[in-house]
Amino acid sequence: MPTPTDNKVLLFNPRSAYNNKFRIPNSILQVGASIVDRHDFAFVDGNLEQDPWSVIKTLLDSGAFRYFACTVMPGPQLREAIPFSKKIRERYPEVINIWGGYFASNQYKVSMESGFVDFIIYGPGDKAFPALLHALETGSPYEFIPNLIWKTPEGNVIKNSKEDLLDQDALPQLPYDLLDQCYPLQRYLNPTFLGKKTLAYHSSMGCPFKCSFCAVVPIYEARWRGKSADNIYRDIKYVQEKWGADSIEFHDNNFFVSEKRTVAFSKLMLPENMNWWGEGRIDTIDQYSDDSLALMRRAGCRMIFFGAETGNDALLQQMDKGGKQTGEQIRRFAARMKKFDIIPEYSFVLGLPADTPEQVWAQIESDISFIQDIKKINPETEIIIYVYCPVPTEGSELYERITKAGFKFPEKLEDWLSPEWESFDLRRNPLTPWLTPAMVRRIQNFETVLNARFPTVSDTKLSALQRKVVRSIAAPRYRTGFFSFPYEIKILQKFWLRYRQAEVEGM
Ligand code: B12
Ligand code: SF4
Numbered sequence: 293m294p295t296p297t298d299n300k301v302l303l304f305n306p307r308s309a310y311n312n313k314f315r316i317p318n319s320i321l322q323v324g325a326s327i328v329d330r331h332d333f334a335f336v337d338g339n340l341e342q343d344p345w346s347v348i349k350t351l352l353d354s355g356a357f358r359y360f361a362c363t364v365m366p367g368p369q370l371r372e373a374i375p376f377s378k379k380i381r382e383r384y385p386e387v388i389n390i391w392g393g394y395f396a397s398n399q400y401k402v403s404m405e406s407g408f409v410d411f412i413i414y415g416p417g418d419k420a421f422p423a424l425l426h427a428l429e430t431g432s433p434y435e436f437i438p439n440l441i442w443k444t445p446e447g448n449v450i451k452n453s454k455e456d457l458l459d460q461d462a463l464p465q466l467p468y469d470l471l472d473q474c475y476p477l478q479r480y481l482n483p484t485f486l487g488k489k490t491l492a493y494h495s496s497m498g499c500p501f502k503c504s505f506c507a508v509v510p511i512y513e514a515r516w517r518g519k520s521a522d523n524i525y526r527d528i529k530y531v532q533e534k535w536g537a538d539s540i541e542f543h544d545n546n547f548f549v550s551e552k553r554t555v556a557f558s559k560l561m562l563p564e565n566m567n568w569w570g571e572g573r574i575d576t577i578d579q580y581s582d583d584s585l586a587l588m589r590r591a592g593c594r595m596i597f598f599g600a601e602t603g604n605d606a607l608l609q610q611m612d613k614g615g616k617q618t619g620e621q622i623r624r625f626a627a628r629m630k631k632f633d634i635i636p637e638y639s640f641v642l643g644l645p646a647d648t649p650e651q652v653w654a655q656i657e658s659d660i661s662f663i664q665d666i667k668k669i670n671p672e673t674e675i676i677i678y679v680y681c682p683v684p685t686e687g688s689e690l691y692e693r694i695t696k697a698g699f700k701f702p703e704k705l706e707d708w709l710s711p712e713w714e715s716f717d718l719r720r721n722p723l724t725p726w727l728t729p730a731m732v733r734r735i736q737n738f739e740t741v742l743n744a745r746f747p748t749v750s751d752t753k754l755s756a757l758q759r760k761v762v763r764s765i766a767a768p769r770y771r772t773g774f775f776s777f778p779y780e781i782k783i784l785q786k787f788w789l790r791y792r793q794a795e796v797e798g799m
Pocket of ligand 1: 307339363364366391398413
């Protein structure tokens with residue numbers, strides 16, 4: 293069991309993708325940027341390694357690494373984050389395990405109580421991570437490090453205060469070249485419906501809203517700060533010129549918060565002939581002027597992802613979507629996007645709790661017909677359906693409700709690895725007491741029929757003839773509402789159809 297003789301940092305991105313569409317691991321890239329001129333570090337990307345543990349083991353065996361810093365979001369990343377961190381504690385007890393990212397931030401109690409996670413940075417790590425390393429190197433106290441979760445010698449878990457969001461333009465440059473030395477950057481620029489070499493870019497932290505079901509809220513508490521259009525453009529040009537990126541996926545929680553920033557960015561992008569996609573809110577972008585929307589389309593904005601959630605106004609209110617989004621607006625906005633040839637990608641959450649099973653059923657059926665309405669208004673609208681899975685936004689009305697209804701998260705970190713909880717994370721099996729198997733089946737069967745009736749534009753491999761066949765097979769079911777046992781579609785799905793599966797690809 294070697295003892296670290298140096299203070300290098302191993303930055304690990306656990307495997308999250310099981311297809312070949314690996315994205316730039318922006319979380320560890322940005323964490324790396326924060327220590328670039330202070331510490332030596334190595335990136336290990338579980339997505340690009342056949343056997344990441346053997347790479348980690350070789351690095352730790354060298355004795356040069358004192359810190360194992362791991363980004364952790366819910367779902368498949370836990371399959372490596374948990375056992376690797378545990379093994380490191382057993383085999384390299386001198387190595388300090390530091391976690392960050394959405395899972396670590398929201399499930400910090402269970403993570404810290406595991407006995408093998410020493411520190412957690414919740415929320416941005418740009419200042420907190422170098423500050424923690426400094427404290428560990430110099431033996432200075434942890435109390436004043438913002439965004440840090442740590443344990444006293446008596447075993448009490450302490451959550452320090454949150455810092456204000458930093459000026460994103462003042463952050464250090466992203467170390468693309470260092471990542472390229474570990475993994476050729478080309479491997480991260482993959483084909484999507486946007487282009488042949490799509491770059492994943494993250495341009496802002498947080499979100500100014502407080503939807504009651506969203507995991508961003510407990511961390512950012514309605515705060516948002518973005519890089520300026522000039523800086524986003526500069527980074528994109530760098531990757532375009534050096535590695536040939538030809539399109540962009542913005543991974544921000546909410547890219548379109550500021551119309552001014554979107555317009556400035558669009559103006560810069562006009563000559564670039566690059567398609568792009570991002571996530572936004574209907575009520576925000578509905579306030580954009582027609583001129584802004586037309587400019588965005590000319591500048592390459594092809595599709596925007598929106599959390600439409602439901603057509604039911606009372607439920608929208610309960611989700612605390614900011615109080616402005618309504619069913620009527622969702623419909624109207626689908627028509628408006630059609631005018632500008634920007635595809636709205638609407639995500640819906642079906643299966644929210646209600647007082648009686650009859651009410652839950654009624655909500656599901658009314659959302660199904662609402663979605664069918666949207667498709668009539670703008671058939672280009674892409675629809676993504678989730679079965680509602682609660683996220684612990686403690687204190688929210690929705691959280692109170694689901695807790696009362698009997699819902700509980702795992703009490704031990706390793707329980708998150710059980711197949712049931714992994715399915716939960718992937719929103720395949722909600723494990724919620726108010727949803728019966730028949731309800732879940734109805735939602736999933738509707739989704740199957742809908743996706744066949746309207747194959748997604750993002751499925752670039754489906755030929756025109758295949759599209760026609762699939763559509764006509766699904767049409768009678770779609771028209772009559774008979775969605776049960778869609779076996780014939782499932783067979784086609786296996787061989788032909790490739791949906792935008794957020795649970796596999798994220799977006
Ligand atoms: C890219 C992405 C993915 C990629 C994986 C990327 C990868 N790491 O390889 C893919 C597409 C595979 C994916 C999948 C999923 N994702 Co995802 N994903 C994202 C997305 C859009 C961007 C992440 C990112 O790169 N951010 C950029 C960096 C710079 O920000 P950051 O991660 O917050 O990092 C900062 C801090 O958090 C902190 N930090 C982060 N890590 C670490 C580590 C250390 C050691 C330290 C010190 C600090 C630190 O410092 C960083 C710099 O300030 C986020 C949303 C978002 N905007 O962040 C969702 C998000 C993380 N995903 C989410 C989810 C739920 C999933 C899925 C589990 C389910 C789903 N249906 O989408 C699937 C899982 C499927 C799978 N196969 O794994 C949720 C998590 C919500 C939650 N409940 O906690 C998010 C927040 C989206 C959302 N708003 O719902 N995802
Ligand atoms: S707008 Fe999106 S990112 Fe922001 S709080 Fe609501 S669901 Fe979360």
